Amino acid sequence: MMQTPRPILTAAETRAAEEAIFAAGVPVVDLMEQAGAAVAEAAWRFAAMPPTLILCGPGNNGGDGYVAARHLAERGVHVRVAATSEPTTEAAKAMRARWTGPVEPIEGARPAPLLIDALFGTGLARPLDAALADTLARLVGAAKLAIAVDLPSGVSTDDGALLSPVPHFDLTVALGALKPAHLLQPAAGFCGRVAVADIGLAATPRTWEIARPMLAMPGPTDHKYSRGLVAVIGGTMPGAGVLAATAAQRAGAGYVVLTGAGVSGPHALVRRGMDEALGDPRTGAVVVGPGLGRDAAARDQLRQALAAGHRLVIDADGLALLADGGIAHLRRLAEPALLTPHEGEFVRLFGDLAGSKLDRARAAAARSGAIVLLKGADSVVAHPDGRVAVARTAPAWLASAGTGDVLAGIAGAMLARGLDPFTAAQAALWLHGEAAKQAGAGLIADDLADHLPAALEMCA
Template identity: 85%
Template structure:
């Protein structure tokens, strides 16, 4: 089943202010507000028509333009023969919403005590909400959606903060959210993302071309050609240390992610594929054919580990720093990152991030951007809603990752995938995003109760999907 969607390519993510600016640009071209609202409401109706097979429907309309979209959707659905009822918080408070209320020729009920319906559409409050819903209204929304078989939110579930994904008041879990014009951060960030359910983007003519934030998309990673060989596919060095199993996970993942030649350094490392080459650290770092280095997984935090990290940073190769490497960087090492010829990729989880950068203000996207600017590195802030940020302010957010990834060693696998893509010659910002997609897809293929060791075996299928 298809739904109204935006144009092909990476889907832009707009904040509330960016959405308003994009709308103002449309109005500046002479398009009336009511015409844009008409288009938005019609898109909601079309999405509901395709998604829900249109049982009797109750549309909840708020006082602003989100409510105006609801009145438009009600009219379009009624014209298609759907039994539609409208319940509102009161009279519209914007001129455009009032105009759309006037075009709806059916009755308007009060929300308090309204009967539910098999399909409930929430058009109470959308982009730009900054305060909690009135507790009585939140309770009515919860009651009506709980009694429905399906629920759809217009732009955003009411009670969700647009830019940081905060849940301002109790929010039902919706089956579908119709994002108007573009994705918003709350569609992808935690904790709001799960409340949105499936998200469909309705193209209403907003220009997201100037966006600095995108959704991570499936990358295009062509298979090797007849002229390729193991070195052209990328030689990656993984620097082992105190916990050899973590480095072995990263190295194995790199092999399965398409690296042509993977070298693993360190003592007492046993097992792993026979194709994995063991070599001394100094030799691996001095090899001019080395395309990238992964340092940190299982490295340790003693003086030997610190020496290994310093050697990796001084070798002049593309660099991924993870796990123990990040802990060592937290002790005054961030300033050295800006001396690198090309941005390193840092892969902290929240705890590592705070040790590196402190309690930065703002949303997860804001914090990752600030950290990238401060360090001069590509910062991949991990989590269910991983964010990749570039020092120049560009950033990308993933779809919610499988929760089973919250287990030991999965970050080591991610570091190995990034390293393989860097060794292949892919731009670090693009490599971090592509690795996130491959990592998540491998996890979905691995299924419930996965462990990190399972992921490399599913990477070839994930990689094949990107050819």
């Protein structure tokens, strides 16, 4: 179970949601008035309103900027407006007419302490003119605070690409819903904080932001097996198995078994042979791949894990072995396996698929019948039925050896406690990211397990 997640809409889904509002009788200018007022309110709360320069483009994003300028001026803020040209849409023309102040040409505009970018928002498909991109960078760079309306100008909505050089903003006010670019790299790194302004869009999204999971804590009738038994299949690099097994313990599993050769680990970690671990009917999840190796013995271990009938997390070497024609085995499983590839492993498994990170993960899940957790600073989880969940940007310190093994162990604990694989993957990502935040700068994979209990407490 999760907190209510925030929906993510593509440019086309946003347009469809807006068209539904218009079809219900709401005029375009009324929706624009609501959007611009929401931008003004967000700016008022965020910036304590120093002298402000609002940059307006020719379309509806610029129309939102004119509305915001009027609302801020009515609150006593010293507002200047600079525009690229006269508005080209009817709604934007109407809002320009309601703005009674002057409009400067954007070329040569003087900076202001607060800069609001309302040049181009959702749906931009081409680079900004070079001179305009330079002007935007100059004005943002000279401001103390910079706010983007819906998206920073120069960002591609659906895949997070940068169509032009984009300056860093302190706040982005997403209109109606999050867009993929608010969470996908590289664009997400330029948005700053992202606030969603409710303008009445109604949609049934296929994509959403991963929210904090709501996890039941152990009760008086629980015991070690009811809390979940996780089996981690060890291999040629036993330290990776210990990382995964320790993470499963600290993420709440009541009983964790590690097979294979032993290295140091918690005394509470149980050592067993693989046949015994896989043959135990109480096993709630099997984690296979961390440190497994890629030789014939490892291939046989993966085959046994696939055939055992338990819920599966397949990571690292397990994914490398699957890449050699093993994906077909996944469709024969009673329940979708959870695959946790990083980008290189993903390409080896599925090839160089087209589209955004969301599109690629969705296609891979449909092809394999598995839940695909494509790792990175902007990790995504895709279900074979087309649903996708996106994690907030992960701490960059997670880019170190062993952190993926920890994530696999957390995912195993979530599966063993009874979450379905899609929900388990989202919960694991949230806990992993939160533990990293609490571990702080300089973390190594071993540190994450120590911070998982505090992250887990946040989910009670």
